[in-house]
Amino acid sequence: MNRELVKKIFLPLVVLVFVLQVWSGIASIVNEFPTPSDTYVAAFGGVTSEGDELTGVLSDPFYENNQDDKGIFWQVLESLKRVFAGFVLAIIVGVPLGLFVGMSKNAQYALNPFIQIFKPVSPLAWLPLLLFIFQDINMTAIATIFITSIWPIIINTALGVKSVSEDYMNVAKVLRFTPMEKVIQIILPVSVPFIFTGMRLSLGIAWLVIVAAEMLTGGIGIGFWIWDAYNNLNYYHIIIGIIVVGLIGYLLDLMMGKIADYFDYTKRGRA
Amino acid sequence: MxxxxxxxxxxxxxxxxxxxxxxxxxxxxxxxxxxxxxxxxxxxxxxxxxxxxxxxxxxxxxxxxxxxxxxxxxxxxxxRAVVFQNHSLLPWLSVYQNIEMAVKKVMPQLGAHELRQRVEQYVSMVNLDHAKDKLPGEISGGMKQRVGIARALSITPKxxxxxxxxxxxxxxxxxxxxxxxxxxxxxxxxxxxxxxxxxxxxxxxxxxxxxxxxxxxxxxxxxxxxxxxxxxxxxxxxxxxxxxxxxxxxxxxxxxxxxxxxx
Missing domain, CATH: 3.40.50.300 (P-loop containing nucleotide triphosphate hydrolases)
Known part of the structure; x- marks a missing residue:
């Protein structure tokens, strides 16, 4: 069998055993900290070490008791909806803005200071302001995602435009391309890999942001679900929540990576 | 003269x-x-x-x-078509598409059939029929330059x-x-x-x-x-x-x- 593959599977398992050891160690020191086995029970159902019989969070993710009590699937779905809404908005606004900044020196001079100043602002700093404006949980979460995930898209798109070689532009000039043709036939194809890098970073940020935003806004969503678990002293769910958030973030990144590769001409047609 | x-x-x-x-x-x-x-x-x-x-x-x-x-x-x-030293082919377009892009822009009046005929004529002129669907990254430097020449000639420059x-x-x-x-x-x-x-x-x-x-x-x-x-x-x-x-x-x-x- 392929040695690389064996290593890829075996080595993470070694680390997993180590992590579980550390976790058990912490659980034995910190009072009420869930052990790995009890967390497993809380996730997939069974009887805990204290004799409580539990239905697993992950074995019944689709239940809906009432508006405020829904399975983890619905929580995640709600968060994903917000993330995608904010993310798509960020693409719709960010890509044209990035093209503009990349193509026009004046636009770059005009906008760069603002991009640099707003880029490092924590999403949580925007949240109160946006909550005050929208007075609505969904809108606030979406707007927060939009405003924090737009920067990498703008910056990377502009970078992509700048990477267009002078040679290609000379070809466009000789053929008398209109500005629109230049954008569509030359600038966009060159920039697409950069744009997708920006989108990948943005989606990563968006997924980071949503958990924090939902903790503050409340309602439904994986972020609030974790916070709610804390308020109910349900520590198993906090750990399950962390793992679920991590797995979904990883899947989102994999997905964006695949889409990016598909549109990247440098990765197409090569054996 | x-x-x-x-x-x-x-x-x-x-x-x-x-x-x-x-x-x-x-x-x-x-x-x-x-x-x-x-x-x-x-x-x-x-x-x-x-x-x-x-x-x-x-x-x-x-x-x-x-x-x-x-x-x-x-x-x-x-x-006044230019053949550039570094060929300047668009790397995301195939040999055929690189020439097609130029012909399409300069001769917008051509119908689909005439367009294809013209592009293929110039692909053949530089003996690249076998490579017409390849990307520039997949062909040799000499072949790229031949595409560059075909592209320049395909728009019948003065x-x-x-x-x-x-x-x-x-x-x-x-x-x-x-x-x-x-x-x-x-x-x-x-x-x-x-x-x-x-x-x-x-x-x-x-x-x-x-x-x-x-x-x-x-x-x-x-x-x-x-x-x-x-x-x-x-x-x-x-x-x-x-x-x-x-x-x-x-x-x-x-x-x-x-x-x-x-x-």
Missing amino acids: SKFLSLEGIEKRFPIPGKEDYVAVTDVNLEIKENEIISIIGHSGCGKSTLLNMISGLDAQTSGAIILENRHIQGPGPE VLLMDEPFGALDSLTRANLQEHLMRIQQKVQNTVVIITHDIDEAVLLSDRVIMMTNGPQATIGEILEVNLPRPRNRVELQQNPEYIRCREAILSFLYEKFAKDDE
């Missing part, structure tokens, strides 16, 4: 902040006849590429006029401008491409301006060789007529007295009258 393409009193200055302008080329006067093939040869830094860029319109002259069929040249245009078209290729590939170019030229009869630093290439391909003095303030030093019949055969030419005369004239110009030390 009436004037086809003429360069009148061309000068190109590059401003240097805080200093006097750098005069790259000055006082260039040249008339190029229709269907004539000329080479511009000179040491590096003699402004020969600058000269070509001004004819293509990618660069503007500081003073003087460039006139093509009684019209002043202003800016680039498809009637003048074909070639900026050291074979400079980046090894000598065998270069010879092969020169053969391609001569064969195609016999067929399409075009006005061609070739920038080169290769003496054999200049004599083999051209009707006239324009020799540039060294920069700054480079200008035309001598013009050599190459009176060799076409089609030309590079092997037979080696013994031809006219070929030898031309070679020696250029050699003596470049290495005796205007020798240049490499710093």
Whole structure:
């Protein structure tokens, strides 16, 4: 069998055993900290070490008791909806803005200071302001995602435009391309890999942001679900929540990576 | 024959902040006849590429006029197609698509069928039928340059401008491409301006060789007529007295009258 593959599977398992050891160690020191086995029970159902019989969070993710009590699937779905809404908005606004900044020196001079100043602002700093404006949980979460995930898209798109070689532009000039043709036939194809890098970073940020935003806004969503678990002293769910958030973030990144590769001409047609 | 393409009193200055302008080329006067093939040869830094860029319109002259069929040249245009040294193919388009893009833009009136016919005709002209669906990254440097030539010719330019078209290729590939170019030229009869630093290439391909003095303030030093019949055969030419005369004239110009030390 392929040695690389064996290593890829075996080595993470070694680390997993180590992590579980550390976790058990912490659980034995910190009072009420869930052990790995009890967390497993809380996730997939069974009887805990204290004799409580539990239905697993992950074995019944689709239940809906009432508006405020829904399975983890619905929580995640709600968060994903917000993330995608904010993310798509960020693409719709960010890509044209990035093209503009990349193509026009004046636009770059005009906008760069603002991009640099707003880029490092924590999403949580925007949240109160946006909550005050929208007075609505969904809108606030979406707007927060939009405003924090737009920067990498703008910056990377502009970078992509700048990477267009002078040679290609000379070809466009000789053929008398209109500005629109230049954008569509030359600038966009060159920039697409950069744009997708920006989108990948943005989606990563968006997924980071949503958990924090939902903790503050409340309602439904994986972020609030974790916070709610804390308020109910349900520590198993906090750990399950962390793992679920991590797995979904990883899947989102994999997905964006695949889409990016598909549109990247440098990765197409090569054996 | 009436004037086809003429360069009148061309000068190109590059401003240097805080200093006097750098005069790259000055006082260039040249008339190029229709269907004539000329080479511009000179040491590096003699402004020969600058000269070509001004004819293509990618660069503007500081003073003087460039006139093509009684019209002043202003800016680039498809009637002066350029074959770039580094081929400049769009790497995300196939060989076919690279040519198609140019034809589509310059001849928007063509129907789908005519368009395909035309693109395929030029793909065939440079013998690339087998590679027409390949991306530029998948073919050799010589093949890329052949696509560059096909793309430039596919829009039937009045003048074909070639900026050291074979400079980046090894000598065998270069010879092969020169053969391609001569064969195609016999067929399409075009006005061609070739920038080169290769003496054999200049004599083999051209009707006239324009020799540039060294920069700054480079200008035309001598013009050599190459009176060799076409089609030309590079092997037979080696013994031809006219070929030898031309070679020696250029050699003596470049290495005796205007020798240049490499710093």
